Amino acid sequence: MNPKHDKLIRRTTMVATVTAAYLLLTADYGEQPSFLDPIKKAILSAQKSVKEMVIGTQDKTQQNGNKTPSSSSSDNKPHP
Numbered sequence: 001m002n003p004k005h006d007k008l009i010r011r012t013t014m015v016a017t018v019t020a021a022y023l024l025l026t027a028d029y030g031e032q033p034s035f036l037d038p039i040k041k042a043i044l045s046a047q048k049s050v051k052e053m054v055i056g057t058q059d060k061t062q063q064n065g066n067k068t069p070s071s072s073s074s075d076n077k078p079h080p
Helices: 003-025 037-055 058-065
Strands: none
Touching: 003 037
16 A cells, blocks of 8 residues: 555544544533543543633633723823
8 A cells, every 4th residue: 555545544543533532531421420430521621721721711811901900090090
């Protein structure tokens, strides 16, 4: 087989396997506990951590928004 085709087939197989495993592990199996619950919690925790690292937390954005002076101050003069 052509080496390029072989490499493409291997990569496609790996991506499909990882995707199928992710979907099976994060699927909702109802209210009954499953033996996959600890793995699911770890995946969701890692997912949340990555989102916080990339996007940032809501607390940081709210703190940055509060740094501007409030309009309710007694001196509403424009800044020179």
